[in-house]
Amino acid sequence: xxxxxLIKCMSALVVVAGIAIPSLAQSDYEIVQKFKxxxxxxxxxxxxxxxLTELNSLIVEIDRLRNDNIEHKALLDxxxxxxxxxxxxxKLKTHLVIRNQDFTTIDxxxxxxxxxxxxxxxxxxxxxxxxxQIQQYEYTSKRNSKKVVELEKLxxxxxxxxKRRDELIVGIVDSLIPQLNKGSGQLTSEDKNNVYxxxxxxxxxxxxxxxxxDNIRFIRVTTLEPEDLNEIKNQQEKFSKFxxxxxxxxxxxxxxxxxxxxxxxxxxxxxxLWNESVANEAWTNIKVEFAYNGIHLxxxxxxxxxxxxxxxxxDDEIKNIGVKSPEESExxxxxxxxxxxxKVINPKWIPYLLESKMxxxxxxxSIDAKIADWNARLTPASYDWVYILVAVLAVVGVGxxxxxxxxxxxxxxxKPPVES
Amino acid sequence: xxxxxxxxxxxxxxxxxxxxxxxxxxxxxxxxETVLKINDDGKVTEDRYAIKFNTKGIFYEELNDSSAxxxxxxxxxxxMNGYYFIISKQFKNIYVFEADNGALVLENKIPVSETxxxxxxxxxxxxYVELINxxxxxxLTNDGIYRIEK
Numbered sequence: 001x002x003x004x005x006l007i008k009c010m011s012a013l014v015v016v017a018g019i020a021i022p023s024l025a026q027s028d029y030e031i032v033q034k035f036k037x038x039x040x041x042x043x044x045x046x047x048x049x050x051x052l053t054e055l056n057s058l059i060v061e062i063d064r065l066r067n068d069n070i071e072h073k074a075l076l077d078x079x080x081x082x083x084x085x086x087x088x089x090x091k092l093k094t095h096l097v098i099r100n101q102d103f104t105t106i107d108x109x110x111x112x113x114x115x116x117x118x119x120x121x122x123x124x125x126x127x128x129x130x131x132x133q134i135q136q137y138e139y140t141s142k143r144n145s146k147k148v149v150e151l152e153k154l155x156x157x158x159x160x161x162x163k164r165r166d167e168l169i170v171g172i173v174d175s176l177i178p179q180l181n182k183g184s185g186q187l188t189s190e191d192k193n194n195v196y197x198x199x200x201x202x203x204x205x206x207x208x209x210x211x212x213x214d215n216i217r218f219i220r221v222t223t224l225e226p227e228d229l230n231e232i233k234n235q236q237e238k239f240s241k242f243x244x245x246x247x248x249x250x251x252x253x254x255x256x257x258x259x260x261x262x263x264x265x266x267x268x269x270x271x272x273l274w275n276e277s278v279a280n281e282a283w284t285n286i287k288v289e290f291a292y293n294g295i296h297l298x299x300x301x302x303x304x305x306x307x308x309x310x311x312x313x314x315d316d317e318i319k320n321i322g323v324k325s326p327e328e329s330e331x332x333x334x335x336x337x338x339x340x341x342x343k344v345i346n347p348k349w350i351p352y353l354l355e356s357k358m359x360x361x362x363x364x365x366s367i368d369a370k371i372a373d374w375n376a377r378l379t380p381a382s383y384d385w386v387y388i389l390v391a392v393l394a395v396v397g398v399g400x401x402x403x404x405x406x407x408x409x410x411x412x413x414x415k416p417p418v419e420s
Numbered sequence: 421x422x423x424x425x426x427x428x429x430x431x432x433x434x435x436x437x438x439x440x441x442x443x444x445x446x447x448x449x450x451x452x453e454t455v456l457k458i459n460d461d462g463k464v465t466e467d468r469y470a471i472k473f474n475t476k477g478i479f480y481e482e483l484n485d486s487s488a489x490x491x492x493x494x495x496x497x498x499x500m501n502g503y504y505f506i507i508s509k510q511f512k513n514i515y516v517f518e519a520d521n522g523a524l525v526l527e528n529k530i531p532v533s534e535t536x537x538x539x540x541x542x543x544x545x546x547x548y549v550e551l552i553n554x555x556x557x558x559x560l561t562n563d564g565i566y567r568i569e570k
Contacts, residue, residue, distance in 0.1 A: 025552045025555045025556070025557050026552075027453075027542075027543065027552060028451075028452045028543045029452050029453045029454075029495075029541055029543075030541065032452050075452065078452070079451045079452040081468060
């Protein structure tokens with residue numbers, strides 16, 4: 001029985017060998033081509049690997065390629081010109097290591113981003129709290145000096161917090177999509193999809209939108225000084241420049257995604273609104289300064305309107321000289337000129353308006369001339385009594401002299417001679 | 421006697437002056453055959469070993485049709501002695517050429533199949549060239565078939 005089994009085994013071996021022998025007649029060319037095909041496939045897989053796990057699985061593939069071809073090493077050494085068998089496999093491993101570094105970098109960037117995103121979220125929350133607090137203070141405690149100090153502190157905190165958040169958003173975009181900053185080269189559809197998913201994952205559009213809304217709200221709830229506005233303008237310019245660069249690229253990436261295209265348009269509108277808010281803030285605050293001193297002007301939002309409003313206000317006041325009591329007229333001038341124009345507007349806001357080209361030098365001169373005219377017209381009224389006194393004195397003097405001249409000359413009675 | 425000595429000396433000088441420099445041994449063997457696509461004009465170009473030639477003559481010789489090269493591939497392998505072994509599908513013979521003064525000169529035409537080769541391939545098996553076709557193997561030299569292996 002055992003012998004029978006042995007014969008069977010041997011027959012089987014012979015059959016297997018018989019089948020195997022023809023397959024041994026293999027073309028060297030075919031061996032080399034197969035090796036090259038597998039080599040290129042692994043190379044391609046390394047480049048297109050989406051994760052570190054996928055990449056690591058290719059190490060096994062490289063080892064398998066080596067093991068499957070080790071018996072043809074001599075042939076491959078000669079045929080893989082200018083490389084050889086070992087050098088080719090080394091090359092694959094080098095590709096693998098380089099790609100591995102890409103993943104490590106992406107991992108680090110993703111961790112960075114996660115941290116940045118957390119910070120942005122925290123700042124979003126904090127900014128909302130600060131804005132609400134400031135709003136309350138603005139409405140209820142403006143006249144309380146202690147509260148004003150607290151309010152100023154809050155505004156400073158909010159200002160730096162908003163700035164920090166903007167910087168973080170820029171940071172997120174920069175770290176997320178370095179390929180967008182690489183240059184003018186066209187992104188492949190694969191690149192675009194990758195950027196799209198990263199932008200979505202990190203709520204970039206929502207955060208940009210949120211940031212703009214907060215910046216607008218900040219301007220609305222606070223009364224800002226020219227220095228603050230200058231600072232905001234700088235921040236605005238930087239953020240606008242960032243968006244100008246990124247917005248175009250993101251629009252390209254988001255083309256065809258209707259809902260998101262709308263979001264991009266919203267962001268553009270918010271940028272316009274923000275610019276408008278910063279420009280209007282100066283005019284609003286100037287109007288508030290006048291109102292604080294009881295001078296209620298109609299709205300103005302540019303240099304021309306401002307000049308026209310101030311001029312017509314002064315014209316009205318000039319017309320009213322003599323209609324209003326002198327005290328009222330003088331008081332109006334004092335409040336306008338001394339307490340508002342020369343105390344606040346001229347030293348604080350006019351340089352800002354001129355520098356920002358919101359007011360021209362000619363317009364400023366025309367306002368100054370108008371104020372001087374108003375002053376000149378008020379001044380004579382103040383010294384009327386002197387003129388009257390002088391006139392009265394003059395009349396009295398003339399009358400006295402006239403009387404003196406026209407009175408009949410009476411001869412003095414001659415003194416009788418004194419008899420001695 | 422003096423004349424003989426002078427003639428011998430002269431002939432020695434002439435022999436030395438006219439002898440060709442030979443570098444030997446030189447191995448011309450390509451490690452692996454090259455499979456070349458034939459272009460519309462019947463030409464093939466091998467970039468690594470820098471050789472190009474027109475195949476029309478070979479196809480005419482083999483198939484009596486100089487346009488039979490169309491959509492065909494040519495397999496070439498150079499052996500260690502510098503002979504080019506050329507074969508293609510449907511060929512009944514393998515062509516052995518020698519490079520000579522800007523030309524490939526037919527050295528030998530070795531009959532290898534009665535019906536034409538279906539899947540020929542050439543391997544370098546120094547000092548031979550191995551022709552394989554669907555599991556059958558032939559060991560060749562430029563002179564002809566050295567051995568058939570099955």
